[in-house]
Amino acid sequence: MLEIKNLTVQIEDKKILDGLNLTVKKGEVAAIMGPNGSGKSTLSYVIAGKEDYVVLDGEILLDGENILELEPNERAARGLFLAFQYPLEIPGVATMTFLKAALNAQRKARGEAELSTPDFMRRVNAAAQQLHIEKDMLKRALNVGFSGGEKKRMEILQMALLQPRFCILDETDSGLDIDALRIVAEGVNALRSPDRSFLVITHYQRLLNHIVPDTVHVMANGRVVRSGGPELALELEKNGYADYRQQAA
Amino acid sequence: MAAELKLVRTPAEEALAERFPAIKASLPGGAQIVKLREAAFERFLKRGLPNRRVEEWKYTDLRALMREAAPFAPIPSDAEAARALGSARTFADLGAIQIAFVNGHHVPGSETVEGLEVVPLDAALAAGASVGPIEAAREDAAYGLNTAFMNDGVMIRVAPGAIVERPVHVRFVNTGGSAFATATRVLVEVGEGASLTLLESHEGLDSAACQLNDVVEIVAGDRARVRHVRLNAEGTQSLALSTLVAKLGAHVSFDTLNVVIGSRMARHQVYLTFAGEHANANINGATMLKDEQHADTTLVVDHAVPHCTSRELFKTVIDGDATGVFQGKIIVRPHAQKTDGRMMSAAVLLSDAGTMNNKPELEIFADDVQCAHGATCGTLDEDLLFYLMARGLPRAEAESLLVQAFLGEAIEAVEDEAVREALIGVVSAWLEARH
Ligand SMILES: Nc1ncnc2c1ncn2[C@@H]1O[C@H](COP(=O)(O)OP(=O)(O)OP(=O)(O)O)[C@@H](O)[C@H]1O
Ligand SMILES: [Mg+2]
Numbered sequence: 134m135l136e137i138k139n140l141t142v143q144i145e146d147k148k149i150l151d152g153l154n155l156t157v158k159k160g161e162v163a164a165i166m167g168p169n170g171s172g173k174s175t176l177s178y179v180i181a182g183k184e185d186y187v188v189l190d191g192e193i194l195l196d197g198e199n200i201l202e203l204e205p206n207e208r209a210a211r212g213l214f215l216a217f218q219y220p221l222e223i224p225g226v227a228t229m230t231f232l233k234a235a236l237n238a239q240r241k242a243r244g245e246a247e248l249s250t251p252d253f254m255r256r257v258n259a260a261a262q263q264l265h266i267e268k269d270m271l272k273r274a275l276n277v278g279f280s281g282g283e284k285k286r287m288e289i290l291q292m293a294l295l296q297p298r299f300c301i302l303d304e305t306d307s308g309l310d311i312d313a314l315r316i317v318a319e320g321v322n323a324l325r326s327p328d329r330s331f332l333v334i335t336h337y338q339r340l341l342n343h344i345v346p347d348t349v350h351v352m353a354n355g356r357v358v359r360s361g362g363p364e365l366a367l368e369l370e371k372n373g374y375a376d377y378r379q380q381a382a
Numbered sequence: 383m384a385a386e387l388k389l390v391r392t393p394a395e396e397a398l399a400e401r402f403p404a405i406k407a408s409l410p411g412g413a414q415i416v417k418l419r420e421a422a423f424e425r426f427l428k429r430g431l432p433n434r435r436v437e438e439w440k441y442t443d444l445r446a447l448m449r450e451a452a453p454f455a456p457i458p459s460d461a462e463a464a465r466a467l468g469s470a471r472t473f474a475d476l477g478a479i480q481i482a483f484v485n486g487h488h489v490p491g492s493e494t495v496e497g498l499e500v501v502p503l504d505a506a507l508a509a510g511a512s513v514g515p516i517e518a519a520r521e522d523a524a525y526g527l528n529t530a531f532m533n534d535g536v537m538i539r540v541a542p543g544a545i546v547e548r549p550v551h552v553r554f555v556n557t558g559g560s561a562f563a564t565a566t567r568v569l570v571e572v573g574e575g576a577s578l579t580l581l582e583s584h585e586g587l588d589s590a591a592c593q594l595n596d597v598v599e600i601v602a603g604d605r606a607r608v609r610h611v612r613l614n615a616e617g618t619q620s621l622a623l624s625t626l627v628a629k630l631g632a633h634v635s636f637d638t639l640n641v642v643i644g645s646r647m648a649r650h651q652v653y654l655t656f657a658g659e660h661a662n663a664n665i666n667g668a669t670m671l672k673d674e675q676h677a678d679t680t681l682v683v684d685h686a687v688p689h690c691t692s693r694e695l696f697k698t699v700i701d702g703d704a705t706g707v708f709q710g711k712i713i714v715r716p717h718a719q720k721t722d723g724r725m726m727s728a729a730v731l732l733s734d735a736g737t738m739n740n741k742p743e744l745e746i747f748a749d750d751v752q753c754a755h756g757a758t759c760g761t762l763d764e765d766l767l768f769y770l771m772a773r774g775l776p777r778a779e780a781e782s783l784l785v786q787a788f789l790g791e792a793i794e795a796v797e798d799e800a801v802r803e804a805l806i807g808v809v810s811a812w813l814e815a816r817h
Contacts, residue, residue: 182768184764204776204777205768206775206777209774223769223787224787225791230783234779234783238773242774291773
């Protein structure tokens with residue numbers, strides 16, 4: 134489903150991803166762990182299509198298509214979704230207006246009909262209920278004044294609504310209290326399917342107890358330096374990243 | 383040494399200088415008004431049209447922008463007027479009480495409701511209505527030209543205590559193939575404790591380079607409540623000068639919003655004076671410019687008495703090669719203690735070639751006041767755009783959403799929901815047309 138080959142990326146003369154290789158199969162849940170600053174968020178932004186980065190080498194194939202030349206919205210319409218590590222506040226844009234615009238823009242790009250308002254409302258309400266998001270929050274401007282945990286839940290609500298095929302969760306667990314973590318994990322698990330893949334970036338083994346990954350990858354200095362099964366996360370939890378820092382240096 | 387420079391008149395100045403003596407006898411108003419007109423005309427003769435060396439006009443060189451003076455439009459026939467009004471769409475369907483102007487001429491026959499009186503300008507002046515409630519405005523060139531030449535208008539009077547529920551909509555519709563000039567004056571008297579929502583729409587054809595000069599003067603009695611919305615949707619060739627003069631009594635609640643999408647060159651001036659204590663004014667603007675458009679907003683808010691609050695919020699969106707200007711001045715007189723004034727002008731540039739000139743000023747002569755001003759100019763936030771695009775919105779749509787949010791802040795203060803929706807529609811249509 135997603136194949137990243139030799140991805141080399143720099144920003145402001147600084148090489149951040151350095152020949153990164155990673156494959157995530159259809160239906161797979163892959164976890165990425167790695168020290169602060171190793172390039173995890175950069176990887177997620179580059180996959181989603183943020184402009185600031187210069188791709189020096191490599192390619193990102195989504196179902197065989199190189200998406201590097203596509204605009205972020207075109208990638209979204211092909212089923213790519215990034216739950217941001219730091220979701221942005223957008224003053225003056227009502228959450229509902231935004232959700233509807235996003236959903237219909239994707240449908241339009243795929244040649245599907247716009248959703249009717251009642252249909253749309255039904256879907257939003259169902260997702261909001263599952264994620265324990267108050268209806269009042271949906272009436273406010275997007276993320277404005279939301280708590281850290283509320284913002285993360287709103288990201289998952291968007292994911293549930295947009296039904297992407299490839300989901301990247303960038304530290305969705307940080308900032309969540311224990312109950313919220315469970316709720317969000319349940320939201321994610323409900324979306325797991327043989328047709329949908331996940332790339333879950335996290336620092337904590339705890340999340341992976343709730344969302345059990347198929348594979349775990351360690352990132353250091355802009356590269357995947359080790360891959361394994363869920364047991365790798367437990368090992369990292371115990372030993373930290375000392376080995377990998379050295380290895381990469 | 384300082385040899386007096388002989389002013390070389392432009393063709394426009396020449397034409398205006400000749401026009402006044404030729405038509406003054408036919409203009410409405412008695413001896414009082416004639417005196418005002420003559421004084422205004424004398425000032426014009428002495429100074430000519432303002433150019434960039436005149437401080438208040440330094441970003442909008444009227445002398446350069448208006449080389450020729452267009453003639454006044456003839457009074458339209460009934461059929462012409464009906465045709466023009468029939469095709470005008472702005473603020474239609476609001477169920478408003480309508481007062482119509484076609485090509486700068488009042489079209490008689492507005493609906494009457496209790497507590498509201500609409501009188502043609504000549505009749506109002508003949509009956510002794512006074513004009514020019516704010517002295518300071520008289521020094522201004524655009525206002526002065528209107529005073530000298532005002533040839534049509536109405537007086538709108540709301541009786542003390544009367545609550546006019548429906549909005550009163552003054553429609554200025556311009557039509558016809560060739561350029562013409564207007565000089566209209568609308569006098570508004572809102573009695574003590576009365577309430578009025580006043581809408582102004584200005585629309586015209588793109589084909590004619592009209593020269594429009596309209597003045598609205600509002601005198602609000604104590605405890606009156608006035609909501610004013612003005613929309614410039616004039617043709618793309620027009621040159622539009624407009625002045626809002628407002629004199630507020632004690633405990634008045636006053637809101638005004640000027641929305642600009644039209645005109646090649648538009649300058650909107652606000653002269654607002656607090657004449658009674660504990661009054662409150664919100665003075666807002668939302669301007670959308672593209673191509674070669676130039677729009678200037680110039681405010682003078684005079685806190686002449688203590689305990690008044692003013693909020694000025696102006697939003698400008700600039701695309702293409704357009705230029706925006708904001709000059710705002712809050713004056714706080716020496717005894718106007720406890721004044722609370724906050725002025726903000728914010729601009730967003732959607733293109734590299736756009737320009738914004740911001741000049742906010744405070745002139746504070748009292749010590750126990752709270753005043754602030756700010757001005758910003760920037761582009762849309764790329765991180766926000768990325769967030770929206772990552773959710774599937776194409777760039778243009780993402781930009782539109784952010785621009786709507788940006789302008790929305792100035793528009794959301796409009797209380798009348800139908801009017802607010804109509805204005806949001808104006809913004810959407812403007813954004814639609816960009817793509
Ligand atoms: N806009 C930028 N300009 C310069 N350096 C940047 C920029 N964005 C990221 N970097 C640098 O790139 C490196 C990788 O950052 P990134 O955010 O991808 O790390 P991360 O693995 O997500 O870290 P964390 O675990 O703290 O979230 C860091 O050293 C960071 O300072
Ligand atoms: Mg990160």
